[in-house]
Amino acid sequence: MSNRHLARTIALQSLYEWDFTGQQSDTAALLQRNQAEFAPEFDDNQFSQQLVQNIVQHLAELNRLITNYAPEWPLDQITVIDRNVLRIGLYELLFSGEVPPKVAINESIELAKTFGGPSSGKFVNGVLGTIYKDMEKGIIKKSTNGK
Numbered sequence: 001m002s003n004r005h006l007a008r009t010i011a012l013q014s015l016y017e018w019d020f021t022g023q024q025s026d027t028a029a030l031l032q033r034n035q036a037e038f039a040p041e042f043d044d045n046q047f048s049q050q051l052v053q054n055i056v057q058h059l060a061e062l063n064r065l066i067t068n069y070a071p072e073w074p075l076d077q078i079t080v081i082d083r084n085v086l087r088i089g090l091y092e093l094l095f096s097g098e099v100p101p102k103v104a105i106n107e108s109i110e111l112a113k114t115f116g117g118p119s120s121g122k123f124v125n126g127v128l129g130t131i132y133k134d135m136e137k138g139i140i141k142k143s144t145n146g147k
Contacts, residue, residue, distance in 0.1 A: 005107065007047040008088060010034050012111055014052055015084040027052050055091050062087045065094075065140075069127050081116045082123060089128045093135065095143045101132055 014030040031052055035045050055062065066086050067075050075083065089108030092099040099107075105128045112120035134140045 003042075003044050004047060005110070006039055006042055007044065008051065008107055008111060009114075010039060010042070010045070011048045011051045011055075012081070012084055012088060012115065013038065014048070015055065015087065016080055018052075018056075019080050019084055027056060051088065051091065054095060055087050058091060058095060059087070062090045065090055065131065066127065069130055070123075079116065079120070082112060082120050085112045085116065085120070085124050086127055089124065090131065093128065093132060093142070094140070101135070105129065105132060 010031065013034045014027060017030050017034075018025050018027055028049070031045065031048055035042055035048070063075055066078070066083065070078065070086075078086070085108050088111065089104050092104035092107070093101055096104070105125070108128055109121045109125050112124040116124075131140060135142060
């Protein structure tokens with residue numbers, strides 16, 4: 001497993017717990033505990049930390065996009081895993097200058113397939129793919145101040 005994929009996995013585990021507990025937990029403490037428990041040898045946790053911090057910072061905008069691009073699924077009815085996989089993918093698509101769009105989408109699909117339900121990969125692909133197409137058309141602008 002690549003370092004970035006492992007970092008996204010740790011971020012997803014932490015975001016899952018944070019979201020599941022009503023977004024009241026300290027994300028830094030969750031990240032530290034999850035890294036120690038699931039990847040104690042992992043020595044590059046800065047990517048996970050930045051990912052989680054920036055997702056929390058842009059949560060309202062990310063949630064708005066999920067709601068707009070998955071109108072049949074109210075945000076609270078999307079599984080906690082799928083919701084947070086979408087947040088990771090959307091953040092990387094819209095705010096991160098480090099990750100190419102197709103990599104962000106593919107990584108999100110893989111996380112959804114690994115941790116979500118049987119249709120999670122298709123759902124995540126549909127939402128992120130539609131958003132990416134709108135980015136290419138100029139309907140959605142990539143932010144340059146994502147951090």
